[in-house]
Every structure is written in C-alpha cells, then in structure tokens.
Amino acid sequence: MSDYPSLHLLIGGDQISGDGRKTEDVLNPATGDTLAALPHATSDDLDRALDNAEQGFREWRNTSADKRASILTKAAGLIKERAGDIAQALTREQGKPIGEAKGETMYAAMLLEFYAGECKRLYGRTLVRPEGSRVEIQYHPVGPVAGFAPWNFPTLNVMRKIGGALAAGCSTIVKPSEETPASGIAIVQALLDAGVPGNVVQCVFGVPSDVSEHLLASPIIRKLTFTGSTPVGKHLAKLAADDLKVTTMELGGHGPVLVFKDSDVDNVLDTMVSNKFRNAGQVCVSPTRFLVEEDVFEKFRDGFVERAEKIKVGNGLEDGVQMGPMANARGVDGIQDKIANAVDKGAKLLTGGERIGNQGYFHQPTVLAEVPTDADIMNEEPFGPVAILNPMAGEEAMIEEANRLPYGLAAYAWTQDPARRRRLAAEVEAGMLAINTGGVSAVDAPFGGVKWSGYGSEDGREGVMACMVPKTIHEG
Structure with a gap:
C-alpha cells in the first residue's frame, strides 16, 4: 500500500x-x-x-x-x-x-x-x-x-x-x-x-x-x-x-521496576531499556520508575544511559529505526514540561531531554536519576520516552515506593530469590506483575489494573x- x-x-x-x-x-x-x-x-x-x-x-x-x-x-x-x-x-x-x-x-x-x-x-x-x-x-x-x-x-x-x-x-x-x-x-x-x-x-x-x-x-x-x-x-x-x-x-499507570542486587544487571538492562522506549514510551504498562538497590545502582545507571544513547530515532517507515516520533504535539510539550520540573526539583538529567529537529514530534530518549518524589514526573504518568532511575535502600523501601501512587496497572521485578518473588507477588499492588521478564500480557491471560x-x-x-x-x- x-x-x-x-x-x-x-x-x-x-x-x-x-x-x-x-x-x-x-x-x-x-x-x-x-x-x-x-x-x-x-x-x-x-x-x-x-x-x-x-x-x-x-x-x-x-x-x-x-x-x-x-x-x-x-x-x-x-x-x-x-x-x-x-x-x-x-x-x-x-x-x-x-x-x-x-x-x-x-x-x-x-x-x-x-x-x-x-x-x-x-x-x-x-x-x-x-x-x-x-x-x-x-x-x-x-x-x-x-x-x-x-x-x-x-x-x-x-x-x-x-x-x-x-x-x-x-x-x-x-x-x-x-x-x-x-x-x-x-x-x-x-x-x-x-x-x-x-x-x-x-x-x-x-x-x-x-x-x-x-x-x-x-x-x-x-x-x-x-x-x-x-x-x-x-x-x-x-x-x-x-x-x-x-x-x-x-x-493510566506508572510502572515501577524493582531491580535487586542479586539480579543479572546486564540482562535486566538488555530487556528493560528497549521495553521502556517501545512506542516512544507511550504505553500504559511502560516501565517508568526504576527502583534499584544501592549496591548495583551505579552499574545499572551507567549501562542504562549507554543503551539509551544508542537507540536510533527516526521515521518509523525507515529501516533500522528503533523509536519513532511521539504521536502528537501535546505529548512532546507534556514531556518537556515534566523534564523541566524534575530538573528544577533537583533531578539529574543523564541523557536526552530535548526535542529532535523541527519537523514532526520527535524526542530524544531521556534518562533522569535521583528524582525527588515531589517532582511531577514521579506522580503523573509521563507517557513518553523518559526513564526515572532512583537508588533504593532495600526491599521494604522499594515495595513502599512501588505502592506509593494510586496507580496499579503493571509492575516489574528482577530477583533470583524465590522467597522474595513470593513476597513481591503478594505485596506489590498491581493488576499485572512481571518477574524476571519484560512481558505483562498474553492473549489467554487477563489484562487490567487496580486502584486508579x-x-x-x-x-x-x-x-x-x-x-x-x-x-x-x-x-x-
């Protein structure tokens, strides 16, 4: 056609x-x-x-x-x-x-x-x-x-x-x-x-x-x-x-990703970076808040930025393009406002943060780190190509942050501990929880959320x- x-x-x-x-x-x-x-x-x-x-x-x-x-x-x-x-x-x-x-x-x-x-x-x-x-x-x-x-x-x-x-x-x-x-x-x-x-x-x-x-x-x-x-x-x-x-x-959602120190960090990154920027982040189940145990935070942060900067952005009809434009102008404007607000609140802009060109609605894959909880982007679904990386003290704090918002659509967790996986399944408030995988949907499984x-x-x-x-x- x-x-x-x-x-x-x-x-x-x-x-x-x-x-x-x-x-x-x-x-x-x-x-x-x-x-x-x-x-x-x-x-x-x-x-x-x-x-x-x-x-x-x-x-x-x-x-x-x-x-x-x-x-x-x-x-x-x-x-x-x-x-x-x-x-x-x-x-x-x-x-x-x-x-x-x-x-x-x-x-x-x-x-x-x-x-x-x-x-x-x-x-x-x-x-x-x-x-x-x-x-x-x-x-x-x-x-x-x-x-x-x-x-x-x-x-x-x-x-x-x-x-x-x-x-x-x-x-x-x-x-x-x-x-x-x-x-x-x-x-x-x-x-x-x-x-x-x-x-x-x-x-x-x-x-x-x-x-x-x-x-x-x-x-x-x-x-x-x-x-x-x-x-x-x-x-x-x-x-x-x-x-x-x-x-x-x-x-709406605001997907938390709990990354524990016993996980294979490179495997997590290889799976979740592409998942984050799929459809330019315009996904209701998009992984958004990466809550990373402090022991592996620096490795995770550096690896995330490295992979994000390699993503090829362009017209979706062109060969090799990994991320297309955002779907409309209001999406780009909204993302720009949230990035600016986060930086004003003290967040670190690690990569991206800008529109691309003056034709269409292209935006750079963006990574923010150490974002305070009072920043707009920590409380409102960004629905765009922005990842939030925050270091966390441990399991209790990670679950508390995952459940802090009134949203509960999709959540993700990476750990090798079977007992922890059972605790997460019981305690994380979400309609869908992916453990050691990036997928939360299947044609024969229910898809839906809780709370807001x-x-x-x-x-x-x-x-x-x-x-x-x-x-x-x-x-x-």
Missing part, C-alpha cells in the same frame, strides 16, 4: 463519509503533514448505529457458538493476511516503527483467534440440591457494547474493545481514536468481510465527548469499555452509572466473561 487509505464511518455495514459532515485532519507525526480528512458522525448517524446495535444483538446472541467461532477465526486470518498494509497505515498515523506496527496487528489477530475458541467455552454450572430440585447458573451476553479506544495501540486496543464482546454474543459500536482512524477501520472491515453482520460491529468517529455522551445516554448500550487516562475514565464511569451500565476501565488504573479485565477468558451476566435458575 503506497497511499494512506480513505476514511469513513462503518454503520450498518455501510461506508459513510461526505454529505456535509464535519471532518478533521489526520496528521503524520513524523512529518506533520495531513494524511486525510476524517468524517465525524452526526447525531442521526449515532442514532442509526444504536438502532442497528439493538437489532444486531438480538440476531448475534442467537447465532450458534460454532458459527460465531468460525466467523471470528476467518476474520483473524484476514487481519494476518492484511497485516503488512495495516501496519503501513498504522505507522503513518501513529509513528511507531513498522516492525512494531506489524507485530501489534498480528497480536490483535492472535487475540481474536483466542476469543474465537472461547465462543465454545462459555460454561455455566449446576448446583447439587435435594432430589427433585436443582439450581442452574447460566451466562448470557450483557447486550450492546460501546468501546472507546486510544491512539497508542490502534489495532490491538480496538480488538480489545470488540473481540471479547463478539465472542460473548454482544453487538458492538467502537470509537477508535480520531488520531489513528485507519487502523481501527481496517480491523472492523476485516470482521465485516469475514461475515460479522453490519449491525453487529460498527465504527464511528467524532468529538470524543459528544460521541460518548450520546451513546452512553442511550438505554440500548448495556456495557462501556474504555482505555485511556484516569480522569477521562472517571468521567465516563459517572456517565455510565446514570444508567447502571456495566463498565471495564483500563486506565481501573477495574475489570480484557484478554483471556476474563475478557469474554466481562461481557456476560449470570442468570440463576431455581427449579423445584
């Missing part, structure tokens, strides 16, 4: 654009150039999508598990076949290196394959009662689902919003980010091409607050699923509460069950 695709809404299976609809420009973050104009849904468009979702739910929930599984499996295959083209569009609109874009898209396909299998594993249970009576627990799809996805993983996040819901038997309306629309459209189109009815999976765009308020005001929508910032998540949860809608919230990082799960069996409600039948 040499050209960025045309953009449209997908409502009732129809591609909708033009006709005087308001549009907004989609920009290439590597160049600042306009890629295309994205149409916004009108109120009538949203009402039509709601009506379709209501009818689609009646039909899809009664579609056999075998047929749903077959359609979703076919859609996963189409996404894999189209992954190269989807990745090209993804990199153009979001900025990440093309290899990361393709890997993300393949992961989205793998997640859909898993969900296809889950169509046939939606178990209930029967409770033992005296002769002549029984209690049966069944699980039923919750109803039409509204999903709002962000721009940082525009294929995977869209799949997380709709894949589990479709497996459960729900209809869906998804709003991908207006900054990365082509990726989400491509995922929805693959589902439609595979045979998901047009009134079962739909895709809309618009001013985010207008779309969310319109959809959530409707009694047709019975579940909200959202990935994004904690403040926006709190606002949407309040809107959903007015109609007692079921909600799944995957919100949200509630509910995506991925795994839990991602399907989050779109179902139990019904208990008592028989005498």
Whole structure:
C-alpha cells in the first residue's frame, strides 16, 4: 500500500463519509503533514448505529457458538493476511516503527483467534440440591457494547474493545481514536468481510465527548469499555452509572521496576531499556520508575544511559529505526514540561531531554536519576520516552515506593530469590506483575489494573466473561 487509505464511518455495514459532515485532519507525526480528512458522525448517524446495535444483538446472541467461532477465526486470518498494509497505515498515523506496527496487528489477530475458541467455552454450572430440585447458573451476553479506544495501540486496543464482546454474543459500536482512524477501520472491515453482520460491529468517529455522551445516554448500550487516562475514565464511569451500565476501565499507570542486587544487571538492562522506549514510551504498562538497590545502582545507571544513547530515532517507515516520533504535539510539550520540573526539583538529567529537529514530534530518549518524589514526573504518568532511575535502600523501601501512587496497572521485578518473588507477588499492588521478564500480557491471560488504573479485565477468558451476566435458575 503506497497511499494512506480513505476514511469513513462503518454503520450498518455501510461506508459513510461526505454529505456535509464535519471532518478533521489526520496528521503524520513524523512529518506533520495531513494524511486525510476524517468524517465525524452526526447525531442521526449515532442514532442509526444504536438502532442497528439493538437489532444486531438480538440476531448475534442467537447465532450458534460454532458459527460465531468460525466467523471470528476467518476474520483473524484476514487481519494476518492484511497485516503488512495495516501496519503501513498504522505507522503513518501513529509513528511507531513498522516492525512494531506489524507485530501489534498480528497480536490483535492472535487475540481474536483466542476469543474465537472461547465462543465454545462459555460454561455455566449446576448446583447439587435435594432430589427433585436443582439450581442452574447460566451466562448470557450483557447486550450492546460501546468501546472507546486510544491512539497508542490502534489495532490491538480496538480488538480489545470488540473481540471479547463478539465472542460473548454482544453487538458492538467502537470509537477508535480520531488520531489513528485507519487502523481501527481496517480491523472492523476485516470482521465485516469475514461475515460479522453490519449491525453487529460498527465504527464511528467524532468529538470524543459528544460521541460518548450520546451513546452512553442511550438505554440500548448495556456495557462501556474504555482505555485511556484516569480522569477521562472517571468521567465516563459517572456517565455510565446514570444508567447502571456495566463498565471495564483500563486506565493510566506508572510502572515501577524493582531491580535487586542479586539480579543479572546486564540482562535486566538488555530487556528493560528497549521495553521502556517501545512506542516512544507511550504505553500504559511502560516501565517508568526504576527502583534499584544501592549496591548495583551505579552499574545499572551507567549501562542504562549507554543503551539509551544508542537507540536510533527516526521515521518509523525507515529501516533500522528503533523509536519513532511521539504521536502528537501535546505529548512532546507534556514531556518537556515534566523534564523541566524534575530538573528544577533537583533531578539529574543523564541523557536526552530535548526535542529532535523541527519537523514532526520527535524526542530524544531521556534518562533522569535521583528524582525527588515531589517532582511531577514521579506522580503523573509521563507517557513518553523518559526513564526515572532512583537508588533504593532495600526491599521494604522499594515495595513502599512501588505502592506509593494510586496507580496499579503493571509492575516489574528482577530477583533470583524465590522467597522474595513470593513476597513481591503478594505485596506489590498491581493488576499485572512481571518477574524476571519484560512481558505483562498474553492473549489467554487477563489484562487490567487496580486502584486508579481501573477495574475489570480484557484478554483471556476474563475478557469474554466481562461481557456476560449470570442468570440463576431455581427449579423445584
């Protein structure tokens, strides 16, 4: 694919654009150039999508598990076949290196394959009662689902919003980010091409607050699923509460990394430096606060800086690029403000700290050390290419600092002590904890956080069950 695709809404299976609809420009973050104009849904468009979702739910929930599984499996295959083209569009609109874009898209396909299998594993249970009576627990799809996805993983996040819901038997309306629309459209189109009815999976765009308020005001929508910032998540949860809608919230994080002196420091660095700067640090589970035992702090600090300075930054479509631009101008501005605030508070700037060039939204991989806890970046998710390295006295202090913030999405720890690993698993407050690895997600494992990082799960069996409600039948 040499050209960025045309953009449209997908409502009732129809591609909708033009006709005087308001549009907004989609920009290439590597160049600042306009890629295309994205149409916004009108109120009538949203009402039509709601009506379709209501009818689609009646039909899809009664579609056999075998047929749903077959359609979703076919859609996963189409996404894999189209992954190269989807990745090209993804990199153009979001900025990440093309290899990361393709890997993300393949992961989205793998997640859909898993969900296809889950169509046939939606178990209930029967409770033992005296002769002549029984209690049966069944699980039923919750109803039409509204999903709002962000721009940082525009294929995977869209799949997380709709894949589990479709497996459960729900209809869906998804709003991908207006900054990365082509990726989400491509995922929805693959589902439609595979045979998901047009009134079962739909895709809309618009001013985010207008779309969310319109959809959530409707009694047709019975579940909200959202990935994004904690403040926006709190606002949407309040809107959903007015109609007692079921909600799944995957919100902000501030990932602590506990590095103990018994770990293999070079192995930790080889794994976690690339993890930190993946997607220019614009990752909700990004490792951010590196809490390093004092005995190995200098070695860790020097090795981290050495590796960070070797990262090749550039246009994600170019060979050898390891980190692309940030996705938008506000991200660069926010990172600059946080770096300046940290330095003013006494932090040491070890490398980076500056924008790169005057075209696009490029920023240097940045390392700060000995950052005081009252610096903004120690308390607010940076969501950019900045690592914080702080020396720590020992396990108790490290756990205390890891748990200090109200966030609890992903955490990481590196140690060879089996007893310590068990203590960390019990005491670190996070929805996901990676010990001696950089990975915190798998298609068959739940993904979600605690505290201000949200509630509910995506991925795994839990991602399907989050779109179902139990019904208990008592028989005498």
